[in-house]
Amino acid sequence: MNVIEDEAGWDIEPCDEIEPLVQAVGRMLRVFREAAGMRVADLAEAMRHGEDMIRKIERGVRIPRPEFLDKADQLLNAQGHLRAFMEDMRRARYPKKLRELTQLEERAVELLFYSSHNINGLLQTPEYMRKLFGMRQPPLSEEVVERETAARMVRKEIFGREPAPMLSFVQEQVTPERPIGGRMVLRRQLEHLLEVSELRNVSLQIMPTDLEEHAGGSGRIQVLKFADGTAIGRSPGAFSGRPVEHPRDLRILELRYGMIRAQALTPGESRELIERLLGRL
Template identity: 35%
Template sequence: MADGTGATGALTGGGEPEASDSLRTFGEVVKGFRKRAGLTQEEFAPRVRYSLPTVASIEQGRRFPPADFVERAEEVLDAFGILRAAARRLSRQPGLASWFRQWARLESEAVSLQTYECRLIPGLLQTEAYARKLFVDQLPPLDDDQIEAQWMARAERQRLLRERPNTAFSFILEEQLFLRRTGGTEVTRELIEHVLELAELRNVEIQVMPMVRESHAGLHGPMRLLETPDNRWFGYCEGQESGQFMSNPKVVSTLQMRYARMRSQALSLDDSLGLLQRMRGAA
């Protein structure tokens, strides 16, 4: 599954504890401070503005705690900064495959991020309905907890688009990704609406590569590029059950040349939005 999700996404390598171990520990800490404050889960949930099932899942170590949950819980429970410190140690996120975590960490700090995709809509642009359809169709099948963990990890990553307004995001998407109608007509229409909405952000550029293109620099497959705050560039390509992180300057330079060529081969920003608007009406 693209974007670093998959059946192995909740596991760590190198003999380290499974991700759920650290999550369970965090959940127990939250529960301890909640009980110290004399609050039941039913009383605590509305104070942190999360549903009771979500609070229960976090305390059970089944969900990765969103950043705003941590902040609200810290204030509501007067936890002396302990919850913030504990959350920073949750480096093993369920829903993110081990091979993707290094890229996800750099992605969260990047000043520029470029993505070309020909298989499916990139995770940063997906709607919940579209993403869940991908998770449900995954083989071998995932259970409900795995699907929930994958969606939570993806939703956390999507916050980058709005929370990092100084990061430049560029996406080149094949037209066929929308024509496939993954999940059906309504899911596709919602997806196109969502992509058009994100394209209105000043830091997000979306281009569509048309179905008919005699010359195409992206025939080697999907790719991602990012620039770090110290202006270093890295690349990433993902296969069926693995991902390749690239730091060799010559390799990264090759990917940059291909991406630059694709930007000139894809439809312009205005033409891409016009095509998506027409596809939305036809969906």
Template identity: 40%
Template sequence: MTITGQRNGLQPAEPGEEKRPEAPEDSEGAADFFRAIGKMIKLLRERKGLTQKEFGQLIGYGEDQVSSLERGRRTLHPDMLEIVDRVLDAGGLLLALKPDLEAAKSRARVRHPAWFRDFVRLEAEAVELHGYSTHFIPGLLQTEQHARALYYMRRPLLAEQTIEERVMARLARQTILAKWPFPEFSWIIEEAVLRRPIGGWDVHHGQLEQLIRIGRQRNVSLQVMPMDRAEHAGMGGPFTLITPKGRGQVGYVEAQNISRLCTVAEEVRILASQYGLLRAQALTPPESTALIQKMLGER
């Protein structure tokens, strides 16, 4: 099947486009603001007598996510400020920053590779997102340590500054998981992906814990495709289906830093049909959680 796109808002990358130099991005002011909020949250958390892990459990974040938030590497979705303000007994102090946070997020432009930007724009508008992954943990589900390990092993090698920018960009995308009203998410991940200890076993352990944590969200369905299946509808490779608000569903396919958006109705229908079959062939969400928990107990 040929995946096609349009070069107008749904613009696919051309081969080699990722190698073009990117324009300087003026996000220093926004980054300083995010760091300031992080320091404020850390101070309020410590005054409350909460550890990062305890605080994370109260707001649905992992310990590493809280650490990233307090260092300004991760930004809160503005709608999360009300929850954090209440949990930390901030008395409206954090909630008062909501307009400023929204403005800072609109000013901040994170560095995504050129070939990936169209997908990120659609993802941010999604009311539904469904993904099938064959080689890696989907970006929206990755821990900071896992994402950094992936970028460090990239070939050709990335500069240290580029790695940090890419990690921050990936974490910034994850604010969609807390956006209200909640988008509907589902992912099917190959079992082999979950058995590969990217970054070492400590990093991998944290990644598996995050999958369980996110998989418990009421707007998320997480399934594992076991390696012993005799029939498999996804042999054509990974893909994502996105439904932006007020628009029709589109498909997205990526390989070797070349991406394509699929907007032709019949081709999107075929991808959606394949995804339906994959969901039927994969383990159920409870079975998938049980398998991941078993993996955690193996080390």
């Protein structure tokens, strides 16, 4: 079983708790296909998918996309029985811990992120995400890469949330410099960073490499604050890397993050740096 650590810092493990439901949906698809007098090849052609994918869905070894169920319901005259599972399959495509992380981010009114190795997951373009997942060792299957990319894209809906949360990002200078995916992928990623940095509720800062003093030596920091005054935070260099909620522990993470922000370039200076990097491509 693949274990993936999300860029926000929480470990994510694809779970099999929804396997019976996926298998039930697969059996239902087969029943409606056969009732419609269609072979696997016929349904595959009508759906514009490969026969192998249809067989995997019917065997319950592949989670169907919601839009697949929507179209299949219409083609097979399932009268809403397949469409009824669209939301379940949407949730099933994402690991349980990632669903929990997304729920935390949906509740947060302020989010603080310091990233030292890669561009933070909430700031990544789909192409950048795929390249990162594709470089994991041992290699992930194409299906896992696509699933994790789709799951991370769902998290990006936070930028369109109302009321908008406050988001603060500090990125090590090496993260926008490292050519993940090559020149064109990096170009689009840098353009996206500039676009996001223009949002009124977003602060994006770069920590320069040549800084003599650096409060981020302990690695990534993530703090999510909620409307009721509670919060949760995590850093691999503190509290054995486990998530913490006690005010005393959170104060340590916030103190470190505050120092990092003070040492980093201002948002304006950071934009200028990203523009210079973009101009070199």
